[in-house]
Amino acid sequence: MARREDRPPAAGDPDAAAGGHDGGTVAGSFGGRGGGKSGPWISVRSLDFHHGPRKVIDSLDLDFHPGRHYVLAGPNGAGKSTLLDLLCRLRKPSAGSIELMGRSLDSHDPGELARKVALAPQSSAFNFAFTVREVVRLGRRPHLGVWGVLGPEDKEAAETAIRRLGLGKLADKPVTALSGGEAQRVVLARTLAQSTPVLLLDEPTSSLDVAQALELLSVVRELAEDGRLVVTVSHDLAAAATYAHEIVFLKDGKLAAAGGRDEVLTDGMLESVFEAQARVGPDEFTGGVRVSFRRRPRRGGRPE
């Protein structure tokens, strides 16, 4: 039942795994950009993934740096969720390589990987009436021994995650009695309690209402600014423009564009990625951008 050794990661220490971290309010606590010159935490090189005859990911090259929030966007079937699965080794690449903090992803043992990378899946079915607190505490598993005994810092990490996702009042409710949005926040809190330097979020706001989604996205941005690396799959480009440091467009498994919002959120780029007419303009109300789409007129045909 010995606890695994927890040590805070430091910049320039590629093997550093996060542990015992309280969910994070201190800037740079994950050794992000504050340290100056540090390489990417995740490097994807010539990555291919085949699903049957289909190339879901097609010779992808990408770098993800600490302290940044990346939004992965693109049409359905572009390979966004698959890329997320590949980054946390839920799927094995058909070809190419992924490096995590200077080491090949494959060379990590499961516990070590779970202390570095956490995934919030798009949906999590709750089959048994665990309470919200119990589920969030399950996120501490990679830091615990076989019987799962929680130390004070584990409980504290879980409570911080519960507070951050606004679940305080629901903490003792069974997860089977929650609404879709509440359940989604529980999944995120569970992921946060894992205290990893890398967070992968698959459409985290898909069942949240407007206020909850904005709240969540600002929490996500804070998490990145604490020094973590956050990769979010999202369909909401306007929110991405406001809350992401970088936007990555995938199309047909290939990299279409990657960069800051001013570089990639352009009419031409959106039209080629989404195959619809697009207009991007400044939005004075939010300080971000406004994105509007309109169906392309059929070539040679008439609109219905």
Add this chain to the structure above:
Amino acid sequence: MPRPRPNPTPPRLSPYLLGAGLTAALIVLLLWSLGSGHMPFSPGEILSFLTSYLPGGETDLPETRALVLGGVRLPRLVTALLSGAALGLSGAVFQGLLLNPLADPYTLGVSSGAAFGASVVIILSLSLPALPFLSSPLTPALGAFVFSALTLAVVVALASDGDKRLSPTSLILAGVIMSAILSAGISFIKYLAGEQVSSIIFWLLGSFQARTWTDSGLVLLFFCPAMVVSLLSATDLNIMTLGFKSAETLGVDTRRVRLRLLAAASLAASASVAVAGIIGFVGLIVPHLVRLLTGPDHRSLLPLSALGGAVLLLAADTVVRAHLPGEIPVGVLTALLAGPAFLMIFRRRMRDLTRG
């Protein structure tokens, strides 16, 4: 604004309290059960008999009475409570593994495999009386055990054929297919047995009549490792209820844990079926009730389900042995209880699903 919730969750019972209560119930039940039957014993006689097991102890009971108590009744009760423990544990593991509170030790066809194996042995012994080892009372048990283990192997092979993850859905489907095939086989054997079909039917009904220390030992042999393996995987089982992606990214090798738990729980259930026939209901209802009382954490659910199964099956066996006329098989009693219990769980589950 927080919505008012129509069904506030009832407070949970402490697992330690339930464990203490069940242990006390088991001890009382054991003493009561030892005393009741065709030949009743007073509590004083039972205590005097039990102390004779201690070093230097002696009993003043007459030889025949001591033989009934120690040679017939005690092994039967111990076999019943161990089988109950094996079924309770196995049911709790299967429900957690298959993410389904309506699963039980027999969902994956373990019982059909065991029944098929025992039927094969019985029909062989009927048609080949020249082979004396076939008519030993232990041989059907052996056949049952071997065939239920084989069934599990086939189910796992079928399930992982197209689905490397060994997901609950493919396991249940493979189990249903195997059960259907084996049931057809059992019907065919019953047809072959002709007028002697009753010996097969009686075996299948489930009973602890004339069980010996050998039977107890067989169950214990598989129950103990199953308990250790399940307890070591209890935290992983908790995490696996969150789904494949969450469990894997939390560092759980779901396929390996599933295989390990399937083997442990199925062998424990098979051992119980081998010595006592098919006893339904215990593996279904006990984990369900324990979960309602103390919550779904497998670290407490698994041992408490074993304890609860022991209490329930010992009670049921005592009722049919000493308090019902003409000793009906205990499997019949539990099967009769199963219907209403199923209905209760089903209604509760539908209410949970339609709420909110």
